[in-house]
Amino acid sequence: xxxxxxxxxxxxxxxxxxxxxxxxxxxxxxxxxxxxxxxxxxxxxxxxxxxxxxxxxxxxxxxxxxxxxxxxxxxxxxxxxxxxxxxxxxxxxxxxxxxxxxxxxxxxxxxxxxxxxxxxxxxxxxxxxxxxxxxxxxxxxxxxxxxxxxxxxxxxxxxxxxxxxxxxxxxxxxxxxxxxxxxxxxxxxxxxxxxxxxxxxxxxxxxxxxxxxxxxxxxxxxxxxxxxxxxxxxxxxxxxxxxxxxxxxx
Amino acid sequence: xxxxxxxxxxxxxxxxxxxxxxxxxxxxxxxxxxxxxxxxxxxxxxxxxxxxxxxxxxxxxxxxxxxxxxxxxxxxxxxxxxxxxxxxxxxxxxxxxxxxxxxxxxxxxxxxxxxxxxxxxxxxxxxxxxxxxxxxxxxxxxxxxxxxxxxxxxxxxxxxxxxxxxxxxxxxxxxxxxxxxxxxxxxxxxxxxxxxxxxxxxxxxxxxxxxxxxxxxxxxxxxxxxxxxxxxxxxxxxxxxxxxxxxxxxxxxxxxxxxxxxxxxxxxxxxxxxxxxxxxxxxxxxxxxxxxxxxxxxxxxxxxxxxxxxxxxxxxxxxxxxxxxxxxxxxxxxxxxxxxxxxxxxxxxxxxxxxxxxxxxxxxxxxxxxxxxxxxxxxxxxxxxxxxxxxxxxxxxxxxxxxxxxxxxxxxxxxxxxxxxxxx
Numbered sequence: 287x288x289x290x291x292x293x294x295x296x297x298x299x300x301x302x303x304x305x306x307x308x309x310x311x312x313x314x315x316x317x318x319x320x321x322x323x324x325x326x327x328x329x330x331x332x333x334x335x336x337x338x339x340x341x342x343x344x345x346x347x348x349x350x351x352x353x354x355x356x357x358x359x360x361x362x363x364x365x366x367x368x369x370x371x372x373x374x375x376x377x378x379x380x381x382x383x384x385x386x387x388x389x390x391x392x393x394x395x396x397x398x399x400x401x402x403x404x405x406x407x408x409x410x411x412x413x414x415x416x417x418x419x420x421x422x423x424x425x426x427x428x429x430x431x432x433x434x435x436x437x438x439x440x441x442x443x444x445x446x447x448x449x450x451x452x453x454x455x456x457x458x459x460x461x462x463x464x465x466x467x468x469x470x471x472x473x474x475x476x477x478x479x480x481x482x483x484x485x486x487x488x489x490x491x492x493x494x495x496x497x498x499x500x501x502x503x504x505x506x507x508x509x510x511x512x513x514x515x516x517x518x519x520x521x522x523x524x525x526x527x528x529x530x531x532x533x534x535x536x
Numbered sequence: 537x538x539x540x541x542x543x544x545x546x547x548x549x550x551x552x553x554x555x556x557x558x559x560x561x562x563x564x565x566x567x568x569x570x571x572x573x574x575x576x577x578x579x580x581x582x583x584x585x586x587x588x589x590x591x592x593x594x595x596x597x598x599x600x601x602x603x604x605x606x607x608x609x610x611x612x613x614x615x616x617x618x619x620x621x622x623x624x625x626x627x628x629x630x631x632x633x634x635x636x637x638x639x640x641x642x643x644x645x646x647x648x649x650x651x652x653x654x655x656x657x658x659x660x661x662x663x664x665x666x667x668x669x670x671x672x673x674x675x676x677x678x679x680x681x682x683x684x685x686x687x688x689x690x691x692x693x694x695x696x697x698x699x700x701x702x703x704x705x706x707x708x709x710x711x712x713x714x715x716x717x718x719x720x721x722x723x724x725x726x727x728x729x730x731x732x733x734x735x736x737x738x739x740x741x742x743x744x745x746x747x748x749x750x751x752x753x754x755x756x757x758x759x760x761x762x763x764x765x766x767x768x769x770x771x772x773x774x775x776x777x778x779x780x781x782x783x784x785x786x787x788x789x790x791x792x793x794x795x796x797x798x799x800x801x802x803x804x805x806x807x808x809x810x811x812x813x814x815x816x817x818x819x820x821x822x823x824x825x826x827x828x829x830x831x832x833x834x835x836x837x838x839x840x841x842x843x844x845x846x847x848x849x850x851x852x853x854x855x856x857x858x859x860x861x862x863x864x865x866x867x868x869x870x871x872x873x874x875x876x877x878x879x880x881x882x883x884x885x886x887x888x889x890x891x892x893x894x895x896x897x898x899x900x901x902x903x904x905x906x907x908x909x910x911x912x913x914x915x916x917x918x919x920x921x922x923x924x925x926x927x928x929x930x931x932x933x934x935x936x937x938x939x940x941x942x943x944x945x946x947x948x949x950x951x952x953x954x955x956x957x958x959x960x
Contacts, residue, residue: 332784334759345724377927427697431720479692488561502718508699511563518555525549532545 293392297366301396304365310358312406315355316483318411321346322419333422337522342416343409343432344496350408351439351493352475355401359447362400362468366393367451367531368460377536386532394524399446402440409436435496441516446471448523449489454528489519495532569701570694573713573766574687578678580803582772585676590616590809594802599750602797606750607741615674616811620644623811624885629742631749641813648814660824693726698807709770711783716763729772731757734783751793753785760784760794777801784909801804830896830921831865836928838954840878844883853880854887858919858929858954868894868919872907886910888931894919903943916941925956 303309325342328334367387370376379389413432449470477484478491485491498509539547584591595611608629615622621643628636637652647660677683680925735757738750764779777797787793842854854876861870871891876884889911894905896919904916909932917932929952934942 296593328728329755332728332732333735333753333755333757340718341724344720348723352866387692431950440921467812479690479695483564483567484692486560497697497721501700501721502716503702505698505699508563508568511559511844514555514559514564518552518557518559521552522549522556523552523553525545529545529549532541 289382290388290392293379293382293384293388294395296382297396297474298399301366301400304362306361306399310354312405313354313358314350314404315407317350317412318346318408318415320375321412322415323350326419329330339430342420343412344435346408346412347435347439347496348494351443355404355439355443356446356471356493358404359401359443360464360471361396362451363450364399364448364454364460364467366397368458368463369453371458371534371536372460380536385473387528390528390531394448394451394527395408396442397451398440399445401443405436405440405443409433431500433494434499436529438496438499440494441513441520442489442495444521445489445523446514448527450531452523452527455527455534486515489516492516557924562704565713567711568698569703570698571713572703573701574767576711576713576766576772576774579772580677581674581676582774584615584674584803585679586617588806588812589618590614590805591803592809594800594804596798596800598798599794599795600798601749601751603794603796605629613810614805614809617673617810619811621811621813628704628808632875639814641811643813646813648816656820656822657814658822659816661866695723697721697723699948706767710768712768714764714768715865716761717893719758719760722759722762727759730759730781731783732782733833734797737800738795751787751791751795753783753793753795754788756784757783757785773806775803803810813845828869830866832863834859834863834868834921834927837957839957840929840951840954842874842884844880853877853883854949856888856954858927866895868896870893870894892917902935902938922953925958927954927956928952929954 290366325345346468370379380386382389384392409432413429450463450467453466453470454460457463457466471490472490474490478488492512492515494510495509496507541837563852567709576956584593591614593611593613595609595613597607597609597844598605599607609626611626613622613624613626621641623641624639626638630636630723633651636651639646640649645662645664648657655862663769665776676883678687680946689690697717698785700717700721701713702712703711706712730882739752742750742752764777766777767775777800783795783797785793785795836859838858840856840858841852842856843852845848845851854874856874858872859870860868862868874884874887876887888907889910890907892905892907894917896903904918905915906916909915915931916933916935920930922928929945931950931952932943936942948953
């Protein structure tokens with residue numbers, strides 16, 4: 287797999303050179319700051335303690351997973367596929383001595399890394415903000431549950447990103463994929479709320495499944511079922527995406 | 537054997553799809569504990585409205601501050617759907633230690649109530665022909681208009697918390713539900729809204745009761761714990777539900793308070809509940825009249841001035857006279873006329889002059905009398921007894937539909953209040 291490693295490094299460097307990474311980082315910091323300002327304002331204005339120091343990252347997470355994170359996952363996924371096709375750099379990538387499967391998995395793995403890194407980044411800032419502003423209520427078990435929550439959130443967001451990868455391999459235009467992804471995302475969330483019976487089929491309804499992981503009485507069977515759903519859905523989308531990528535004419 | 541690339545792709549796609557679809561279907565079929573609990577609650581409410589002949593509901597609500605009971609209300613309600621009767625007694629222990637009791641009995645014909653402070657029963661008898669729907673029956677809240685929408689909203693708010701409701705099959709049949717949320721799991725929005733709500737509730741309560749002992753919480757208020765249980769019997773009815781909410785905060789003096797609201801609901805004696813009217817023989821009874829509150833003491837003349845403002849002064853231009861000539865068998869008869877002083881006819885052209893027969897029905901707010909106005913048109917009116925020696929007259933009432941009406945307030949210079957004219 288020497289070829290894969292090279293392709294992976296290649297993709298990572300391309301990703302790091304993008305301005306979007308900086309934008310994602312800046313927006314993440316903003317999200318944490320706004321959250322902290324809101325919490326402090328409520329605390330001093332109404333005397334309510336909305337969050338303790340270790341719950342603050344969880345509050346940030348609940349907002350972040352539904353907004354900035356999927357949005358940037360969509361951006362990055364579109365850049366990796368549609369962007370390269372439209373700027374004709376895909377030829378260069380594919381001309382290297384790596385199989386198409388190698389290129390595809392390198393790209394998907396980088397997408398995964400981006401999501402994980404973004405989550406890690408937000409978690410660290412939010413934890414720090416929590417400790418600085420509400421130092422009284424810190425606890426080790428709280429930190430463990432924060433780490434667990436951020437780790438668990440990675441999976442449904444990654445599966446959603448795989449769906450975007452599939453879309454970007456079906457449709458050529460990057461803008462069309464972007465809007466379609468947003469529509470799908472909003473649609474899934476809407477269906478999940480209005481027809482909550484069918485929410486089992488939607489990965490977006492699992493964006494907040496971290497609450498199951500940190501529950502006092504963990505609902506093991508439910509977590510297990512959701513892991514299987516995400517796993518099955520992930521494999522399906524990955525394979526379908528790869529199949530289309532493999533057959534694509536450059 | 538080496539599989540072709542196509543075969544591997546197809547195979548892995550199929551495996552993925554199989555795992556995904558079968559688990560998702562299983563997950564959907566299993567539903568969440570929350571959905572099952574909701575089903576049980578709906579079933580129980582429907583049965584309580586219709587289906588169960590009689591039953592007893594006990595409610596106990598306790599508010600504790602750091603483990604010490606502050607307020608406690610217990611209610612015992614017996615409902616008989618067959619006899620269409622209900623009995624209800626309430627005991628409330630207030631923060632200042634006072635205890636209040638209330639008792640009431642209602643059926644098709646009678647309403648009896650008694651409060652703990654006085655040893656006296658108030659009795660109201662309804663006419664046989666009046667259809668009394670409101671004998672304190674249990675109304676299924678899920679059948680009320682807008683309930684479906686509220687349910688959807690609650691479902692959306694509960695969202696990811698649905699799976700916190702754990703379900704256990706009981707060996708004797710039925711299910712046991714339980715769930716608890718600690719500080720970290722209560723969503724921030726729910727936390728903020730409920731903390732704020734309870735804070736307001738406590739400050740309202742202490743404003744109403746002067747010697748309230750409830751702590752005034754000032755800062756660091758948050759929901760510490762929420763928990764609940766429910767037990768369903770083998771007939772699918774919820775027999776017992778409990779709920780606890782603990783709120784933590786710091787008061788003015790800096791002391792830490794944990795305020796716990798505990799609610800227990802019990803459904804019992806299904807089919808064995810006896811609802812009986814209290815024995816009133818020899819008891820101190822006050823009969824409450826109900827012919828719209830009218831009695832022979834209301835017979836007399838009532839007057840209301842027609843006043844206008846002219847050249848910066850109030851000028852009385854005439855009088856409205858309402859004469860109640862008799863109150864017999866719940867029928868009120870009388871006449872109404874308006875006199876305008878000479879010279880002011882142009883200011884008040886359409887003076888009323890009619891006599892009426894009015895049969896007020898206390899259980900039906902939509903009872904009117906009809907009369908003819910100056911233009912010869914039919915209109916509706918209503919009379920209510922007001923304070924001592926006062927009547928309230930409503931004219932030209934517009935009936936919207938069978939449940940609502942609108943008073944027309946555009947009658948000139950008319951406030952509807954009539955004062956008794958006493959001859960001295």
